[in-house]
Amino acid sequence: MSYADVNGLSMYYEEHGDAPVTEDNPALVLLHGGLFGSQTWAPILPALAAGRRVITADLQGHSRTADIDRPIRVETLGDDVAALIGHLGLGRADVMGYSFGGGTALRCAIQHPEVVRKLVVVSFPFRQDGFFPDVQEQQRQMSAQTAVFMKETPIWELYERTAPRLEDFPQLVGKMSDWLRQPFDYSEEIRALRVPTQLIFADADMYSMQHIADFWALLGGGLRDAGWDGAGRPGAHRLAILPDTTHYGIFESAAMVEAADRFLSA
Known part of the structure; x- marks a missing residue:
């Protein structure tokens, strides 16, 4: 349990875990969802x-990481994660994020x-309008x-238990609501992404199946028959849709762990 001075x-x-970090067995950096903290990974960490x-980390303003005087954006947080990887001397790490942390992980890989x-x-989502309309309405009210x-x-229970300054909670919520109002579309950068990528979604997620299919298509998936030998697959990229799962429980799903582990270990 430590702190790193980054950006x-x-x-x-x-x-x-006590496994040595090597080129063939890199470290895995886990990034939590918005308004939560790294403790949410506890059920699947073992x-x-x-x-x-x-490596689990608390993003800017979340849990044990105090806020600083800058907006909260997945782009700047992606820079923070890259700086943490460098600070720890991990070389090239695997990076996995859920929800807001997924956006941070994506930006880290892009940048x-x-x-x-x-x-x-x-x-x-890869684009702001990927959220269902009712979810977007809830976000606008935040x-x-x-x-x-x-x-x-x-x-609040997690924040109250872990945050260094409880009075910063409204500030965190305000900054997160401001981020949710910023339009984004990462389509072109995802098309150019060369980092092997796995997308994992719930079958009852907060995004439409069309949006998920469009995300997969940006990586070259779902555009052709892979053929008997799989030669038509989209390179090293993978997609997993988990049954009987929602956005709010996917991060602790055993099926998610299995899918991610198979991809990372391949």
């Missing part, structure tokens, strides 16, 4: 850390492919003023 941020991280080193061996994006209504939720 003006004192970033909290933990190391799990499985992921069996045979590999796992710093030299430090990412493989990328796993769990339940994150603001620093609505933070008070979260005081009876697991989000």
